[in-house]
Amino acid sequence: MEDTIAAISTPSGEGGIGVIRISGPRALNIAKDVFRTVSGKILDEFRPRQMYFGRIEAGPENILDEAMVCYFKAPASYTAEDVVEIQCHGSIVSLRKILSLVISRGARLAEPGEFTKRAFLNGRLDLSQAEAVMDLIKARTDKTFQVALDQLEGSFSKGIRDIRTDLTDILVDMAVNIDYPDEDIEELTYGKLRDGLKNVEHKVAKYLKTCGTGKILREGLRVSIIGKPNVGKSSLLNALLKEERAIVTEIAGTTRDTIEEAISVDGIPVILTDTAGIRDTDNVIEKIGVERSKDAFNKADLVIFTLDLSRALDREDMDIAEKLTDRKVVVFLNKEDLAALDGSERGLSDADISKLKAMLPDATFIEGSAKKDSGLEQLRECIKNTVYTNSGESQSGDIVTNVRHENLLREALESVESALELTELRQPLELIEIDVNAAYLSLGMIIGEETAGDIIDEVFRRFCLGK
Numbered sequence: 001m002e003d004t005i006a007a008i009s010t011p012s013g014e015g016g017i018g019v020i021r022i023s024g025p026r027a028l029n030i031a032k033d034v035f036r037t038v039s040g041k042i043l044d045e046f047r048p049r050q051m052y053f054g055r056i057e058a059g060p061e062n063i064l065d066e067a068m069v070c071y072f073k074a075p076a077s078y079t080a081e082d083v084v085e086i087q088c089h090g091s092i093v094s095l096r097k098i099l100s101l102v103i104s105r106g107a108r109l110a111e112p113g114e115f116t117k118r119a120f121l122n123g124r125l126d127l128s129q130a131e132a133v134m135d136l137i138k139a140r141t142d143k144t145f146q147v148a149l150d151q152l153e154g155s156f157s158k159g160i161r162d163i164r165t166d167l168t169d170i171l172v173d174m175a176v177n178i179d180y181p182d183e184d185i186e187e188l189t190y191g192k193l194r195d196g197l198k199n200v201e202h203k204v205a206k207y208l209k210t211c212g213t214g215k216i217l218r219e220g221l222r223v224s225i226i227g228k229p230n231v232g233k234s235s236l237l238n239a240l241l242k243e244e245r246a247i248v249t250e251i252a253g254t255t256r257d258t259i260e261e262a263i264s265v266d267g268i269p270v271i272l273t274d275t276a277g278i279r280d281t282d283n284v285i286e287k288i289g290v291e292r293s294k295d296a297f298n299k300a301d302l303v304i305f306t307l308d309l310s311r312a313l314d315r316e317d318m319d320i321a322e323k324l325t326d327r328k329v330v331v332f333l334n335k336e337d338l339a340a341l342d343g344s345e346r347g348l349s350d351a352d353i354s355k356l357k358a359m360l361p362d363a364t365f366i367e368g369s370a371k372k373d374s375g376l377e378q379l380r381e382c383i384k385n386t387v388y389t390n391s392g393e394s395q396s397g398d399i400v401t402n403v404r405h406e407n408l409l410r411e412a413l414e415s416v417e418s419a420l421e422l423t424e425l426r427q428p429l430e431l432i433e434i435d436v437n438a439a440y441l442s443l444g445m446i447i448g449e450e451t452a453g454d455i456i457d458e459v460f461r462r463f464c465l466g467k
Helices: 025-034 092-104 114-121 127-138 142-152 155-179 191-208 211-219 234-243 284-299 315-322 350-359 378-385 403-424 429-447 452-459
Strands: 005-008 017-023 036-038 051-059 062-072 083-089 219-225 257-263 268-274 303-308 330-335 364-367
Touching: 005 114, 017 025, 017 114, 025 036, 025 051, 025 062, 025 083, 025 092, 025 211, 051 092, 062 092, 062 284, 092 350, 114 127, 114 452, 127 142, 127 155, 127 403, 127 429, 142 155, 142 211, 142 268, 155 191, 155 429, 191 403, 191 429, 211 268, 211 378, 211 403, 219 234, 219 378, 234 257, 234 268, 234 303, 234 330, 234 378, 257 378, 268 378, 303 315, 303 378, 315 350, 330 378, 350 364, 364 378, 403 429
Parallel strands: 219 268, 219 303, 303 330, 330 364
Antiparallel strands: 005 017, 017 083, 036 051, 051 062, 062 083, 257 268
């Protein structure tokens, strides 16, 4: 790349420090052109990875700001090119003036993601690692950050390369047997070919099992708290958030709209929705709230069906339960602190609970009190188990969080399964080779070794400026 690029690499807004990044063959010369020491001298030499304090000048007596400047010599830099970073005060005025000066001295404004794109094109990162950079920037919890960091370190890329190596071995054996059938070589048996393909099928399928977990870590687990009015849904929301977010009163129907908040449960991003009590009502406003509750229910990955232990099961409870038979459900039996006041029997009988368990055999039942923070740890554990049901708590670098990767893994699996089917039918090796090669190419597109230029451009267009 002959041109030199520059951009502001810190977020918009006020801050103590702002960073302008420059990358390319003219980066060092531009730094020498605009930077002066505290005494006003031109610095002829920048030692790599050493910070220099001084000021940025547009000309004699035209000081733009005080700054720290650091030079990273190629290839030991983020882009594997010469890189200069200018750290100045975080004023947007200062940053824009310095960026304009840098551009006037021979750089051009970088496109979104262009620094990371250059790191990929220069071989410092593969495509999946480059995508992990954006995931790292967008991470909202410890777990999502760790998954992205492990993928940036190359754990996922290594796994894909190992599978491609297995496919390479299979393709080489096939090619030898196809091209030199009469030579004195070990014949590739269909049994050996099947075993090799089964091994690849298992590895690819193992990655695909993590996609559900990956989607949740990327987008968040949507959890809706539902139930009839006045069973303690808003109290439960407040208890999980550990703050008074929703209004709580003894008046039924206090919540007239959905309330959505984000929390982290053991590093899992959770989008928690408190809903209006579901019941038949003539109140126009409450009707709108009930419809929104139903919409939140339909979008939920997990439903917390809240019941009041101090009240007997009624038709409204049963109507809601009937809608949950095919959903992932936790039944939270709330208000255990009120269920047996003065020694009286609780309203929700064992027979009621047995009836609900028969209707919802796969649901988890938890007794507790949102008011007393009882049962909440069990509830959090249920949320965690929902995320890791299929994949187990996999090594973070093995969790597939990227939709593009998931689609390509599915394509690879389909090709391997097709090759296995042809192998079982003992079809000619030339036909089987087509599917094996297709799987090899699909996996190569994940790490960028087989990817067309337009796909690469689309990946990096999603990045922010300065990264």
